[in-house]
Amino acid sequence: MYGTQLEIVCGCLVGGAGPAGMGLLFNALKSGALPALTRNGLIIVDASPFPGTGRLADYHLTANSVGDVFLDCLRDPALRDVFEPLQHSEAYWRIRDQAFIAPQLSDVGELLAEASKLVLDHLVKNYAVKVWSSTTITEVVSNSDEYQVWVEHNGHSQVIRCRSLVLNLGGHQDPKHLLHALADQGLALSPKTRVQSADTLLRMDADELRAHFSPVLAAGGRLTVVGGSHSAFSMLENLAKALQCIGLEELTLVHRSQIRLFYESVEQALANGYVFDPVDDVCPVSGRVNRSGGLRYSALEVGRNILQYGRISPDGVRVHLLQSGPGRGQQYERAGQALAESSVVVQCTGYQPRLPALKYADGRPITLREVKGGLDSDPAGCPLDAIGQRMHGLYLFGLGSGLGIDPRLGSEPSFDGRIYGVWQFHNDASRAAIESVSARLDVQVAEKVVADRRRQQRAEEETPFFWPAMASIKF
Ligand SMILES: Cc1cc2nc3c(=O)[nH]c(=O)nc-3n(C[C@H](O)[C@H](O)[C@H](O)COP(=O)(O)OP(=O)(O)OC[C@H]3O[C@@H](n4cnc5c(N)ncnc54)[C@H](O)[C@@H]3O)c2cc1C
Structure with missing residues (x-):
């Protein structure tokens, strides 16, 4: 447990368990990726005493989607048993009653907080995941193929070494x-x-x-x-x-x-007298008008x-x-x-990602390259540094970071920002990150097997061989 060792090693660290970090964990549970993600140890670190909630519930405003979009994040056969207690939750029924209208974010946040607690308890019990609450990530050092994550808890500093770091600490407005x-x-x-x-x-x-x-x-x-x-x-x-x-x-x-105003279809926009560009403002996949930016x-x-x-x-x-x-x-x-x-x-001009101090092992600071609306990252959320080097093993897709549009899912050509939202965190935004983390952990396991074999070979070459029967003979 934290506080007892100066250095801890794990395969994957999820830093920040707001809607983005939790979206990845929900998605891993749904897609059966948890055994892979947790096999070398998974630690969740969050500054809050109640990880899983994030900031969403704090805003006094109406959501930009209907209640059913949030319920859809919880709707999966793999989650049925975990979420069974929600049947008795007021927050759950409040959102169900607003399935076809946009609910208040405070209601959405309450539901996500309850669902997240159930998921975290399940991960701790069944996958030996460690949840470090009230723990702040203060610094991240990129050292060859791993990250050293400095954290503070109750005035104690510790370092966690991990090969994959999912880092979604929310956003701020500078x-x-x-x-x-x-x-x-x-x-x-x-x-x-x-x-x-x-x-x-x-x-x-x-x-x-x-x-x-x-x-x-x-x-x-x-x-x-x-x-x-x-x-x-x-x-x-x-x-x-x-x-x-x-x-x-x-x-x-x-x-x-x-x-820009959003309309479900070109016909609906025309019927409302809305003036739009029939090519630039219409998503070629869904036919919606200003699907991303409206x-x-x-x-x-x-x-x-x-x-x-x-x-x-x-x-x-x-x-x-x-x-x-x-x-x-x-x-x-x-x-x-x-x-x-x-x-x-x-x-009201968007967010920048909240980041701890980022450094290379030689002490040089790391600056992540920005684009309009977020970070310049690949579809898995791996960002580029200032000189264009990909930060493999680091994943950011939450508030302030976002992801580029996936052309397979579509968007209007005039939209050039980054995409983020609860449904995306639980689905497309975290899918590529989960695949990439799992692939890195596969490589780590393969490397460990080779290293263990080499160590064993060396030990055999260096140790004089005894017939078992001779092992007990005293010379
Ligand atoms: C005003 C507003 C309205 C929005 N409305 C919607 C909406 O209607 N629908 C929708 O889908 N999306 C909406 N979003 C977008 C997005 O879903 C939310 O912003 C969401 O809260 C982002 O989740 P996050 O996990 O990236 O960040 P946050 O919610 O900010 O969570 C960050 C987490 O990181 C932790 N943390 C922070 N610093 C540290 C640290 N140093 N060490 C360890 N942990 C740390 C925090 O405790 C927190 O748990 C809205 C965003 C904004 C700003």
Whole structure:
């Protein structure tokens, strides 16, 4: 157990057991890959005292998919016995009741937390998996073909050596990232403007938002949200709902490219009068419009209202949509002016992966190469370092890292971001990682067999051979 040895060796370490790390474990259980994944030891390390939950439940917003999408992650014959206790769970029935509507993320998080606990208990009992809760990964050293993962628990440091490291510690929003992105477009904020992370604000309830923003509104300050995704529209909705009663009259959204709405089909989009590109915005596999990048459910409703009435809801807070990037409807000057005049700018421009210090064995720091929306990684989530070397054995696909579009599954050609979401973590996003980890462990087992054989041969060559009968004779 942790705390007793300075160095521990295992085949695979899952660092971070939020929806992404847990998605890989659920998927391994479903696909029968657990015996392979655990045969040289599997350790799960998470900073939380209750691993398996992550951040999802903390957000005060509606999911971007219906409840059934989350239930689908638990629906598999291999999981039936493990999840039997969920039949008596309130959280499970609450999501079942919302199978065809988008539930609150707090409900989704509660269900995933209960399901994750059942899976973790099952892994500990049946596969001798070790779960190190309240343990923080502080540093990762890449040393030839393995990773040395430094962890801290109760003030003690230890190192775990592993051949495969699945590292999904969530994401964060670095204000520098926003300032660089704006500078790339020739835009800047006033030195007096405060940049606020949407991640923090989306975790506040209405009372907390009011307490936070009332001084800004009392001083007549302007609020601008930057971004164009689901969370940008949810942010507008949360701010409008919480602050209208204390005098908020208008909000501004500065977005780089056109606001995209999701539709199940071209016919549905046309019937709604939605203008889209029939090639670039339509997924060739599913026929859906803006399948990856379009607003859905409550964010879609907010988006439609803003496009139609210029307001959050027909009689709600006014919203100015200002497109800063090229294209139809560009309003670059007005966007620049709004940013320069804003007291608070809310950063909704995606996430960067939360990473511990990463180093090579000689002490050089490792920088992972980024692309739009996440990390430059292969389909298994293996990233590249700054000089383009593949970090074999390291897998990241959670918030802030994401994965590129799989052409077999399809997406609209105009989408150039990274994909992440609970269903992906439980299915496509972790499948390639599981295969790659298993393949590396196969090689490790084969290498061990060869090394053991060599060691045995050497021992036989060095040790004088005794006939068994002579072994007891005293010379
Ligand atoms: C606002 C918002 C809304 C979203 N809505 C949806 C949605 O509706 N549907 C959907 O499918 N997806 C949604 N997502 C995307 C995604 O599913 C969630 O962000 C999800 O929480 C990501 O899971 P994760 O495991 O990557 O990160 P997290 O949930 O942040 O989990 C990270 C885990 O790593 C642990 N950890 C962190 N640091 C350390 C450390 N140093 N050492 C050890 N452990 C550590 C934490 O304790 C935690 O358990 C949303 C994302 C955001 C930001």
